Amino acid sequence: MATRFSDRLRVTRPWPSGLRPYVHSYDGYRVAAATSYRVRLVPRGRAVVVVNLGEPFAQVFRLRAAGPAVRVVGSLVAGLEDGPRVCDHPGGQEAIRLELTPLGAYRLFAVPMRELTNTVIELRDVLGPGADELVERMSATRDWAQRFDLLDAALLTRLDGGPDPSPEVVHAWRLLTRSAGTIPVARIATEVGWSHGHLVRRFTQQVGLTPKTSARVLRFHRSVELLSHRWTDLSELAAACGFYDQAHLNREFRALADVTPAEMATARRVEGAHEL
Structure with a gap:
């Protein structure tokens, strides 16, 4: 099409x-x-x-x-x-x-x-x-x-012909994505039956980021998607996406995108990117 x-x-x-x-x-x-x-x-x-x-x-x-x-x-x-x-x-x-x-x-x-x-x-x-x-x-x-x-x-x-990711990493990633990054990493380790250190090593090898950083990125990504659907109350947005408060939300936007939530909300989206 x-x-x-x-x-x-x-x-x-x-x-x-x-x-x-x-x-x-x-x-x-x-x-x-x-x-x-x-x-x-x-x-x-x-x-x-x-x-x-x-x-x-x-x-x-x-x-x-x-x-x-x-x-x-x-x-x-x-x-x-x-x-x-x-x-x-x-x-x-x-x-x-x-x-x-x-x-x-x-x-x-x-x-x-x-x-x-x-x-x-x-x-x-x-x-x-x-x-x-x-x-x-x-x-x-x-x-x-x-x-x-x-x-x-x-x-x-x-x-x-590619390598199969381990079932434990597949499950860990599924838990993270389904919760949009709000599930504690300790609970993920318990669910997959690995120690925290072993989970971090295997997960990072096959995903690229640690479980903790992946959770941070997924929380941020969900907030960006909600902003694109005209979610305007930033305090409610912060709570819905697992941030401590609006100040925490603002800090994460600065750290991960170098913009404010308001700037992100008004940016034009172009093929997976933003014109900022």
Whole structure:
């Protein structure tokens, strides 16, 4: 299904059943405007793949990070984040963007997810040199259905051969997501039958963040989603999302997104990011 906005085309279709346990979103889009733009990514508890079929991002960098910006010359993979990231694009973007569950990303990428935490790398660095050939074939056709077919086949093949996350980590992640990050980590350890230390080690290897940080990100993400649905009472929002009070909510927005809740509520959402 294609949807046209003022300056962009978004293309979606139901993804195969074999991808459904691992994928949150899967969209193609084309931005007609040739002017440069900047967006901010905030933590969502998901890994991201962007298959660039046109111009790549000019640079990608973490706010407040000491290191240099990352120059991404092609398609990219971003691991889970615990802080804001900025992406600059020269304009005229055409891409397919996927948001993966952490355990779906672990199975797809077949690397310890902690190696990708707060990191953006080239797609080929995770999927190997075959990723370049795949992107070239997708770029060579203008037919979005064919592009999705090519990517579906590559993802399903990769998932079939990927490592299985441990059942205990699967259960721990399920507990965290169902509670939107409000369940105590000690209770999770008891539920899965592991010590706290063993849970932290195995969970971080397969998810990328510790259980405590994952809970923090999930609470923040839920509050962002409620703000996008016009929730205006910040004291009630803080209570609903498991924050101590409104001051705690404000501090977490500053720490994880470098904005206030009010600024986030009015920001335009663009392909999983925010124009701030």
